[in-house]
Amino acid sequence: EVQLVESGGGLIQSGGSLRLSCAASGFTISSNYMSWVRQAPGKGLEWVSVIYSDSDTYYADSVKGRFTISRDKSKNTVYLQMNSLRAEDTAMYYCARVSRNSDGFTTFAFDMWGQGTVVTVSS
């Protein structure tokens, strides 16, 4: 079955660190761009970060310098290391695969989503 399963969320104090995991099955993460998207309670979706198949990484300004996206090919898992957490980082965090078209080129769109993991930062 092709799916993404996130884990690692929880309650953490402001200033603390947390590492989220996104285990993929049914496809190879290193052949795709993989992203993290978050949603604060009652708010809209916010793009957080992406790791390209060539390992280049990019971040939203709101998390740059604090969050790091990475992957482990042997475990087919993507990670989001979150440091210096703030109350405004409280959100549901979704892992998402960036799709490719029939020619193999990225569409910069998300075609598969996990169910998410909740991060709560207490101040």
Place this chain on the structure above:
Amino acid sequence: QTVVTQEPSFSVSPGGTVTLTCGLNSGSVSTAYYPSWYQQTPGQAPRTLIYSTNTRSSGVPDRFSGSIVGNKAALTITGAQADDESDYYCVLYMGSGISLFGGGTKLTVL
């Protein structure tokens, strides 16, 4: 600062047609932004509807269509149904690895 704009809310009658838009606070949206659209109901992960402006994702009914209308990306729902009542989000690719979500549109079917 670049902001992706969407109507905060919209309503449509059952069986009616509605067009939601996705713009920029500065500039025009074109296919070069690879606009995509997502549907989300409360408590659920988003569902992909449209990518690359007008390509329907697998399993999405053809009453959902995407286009560029004027200087914005657009999602049109034809023959709206009760279960189309959801939040709809667009995403634009801004270049240099960065994607931006719009603020979302809450669609009511009544």
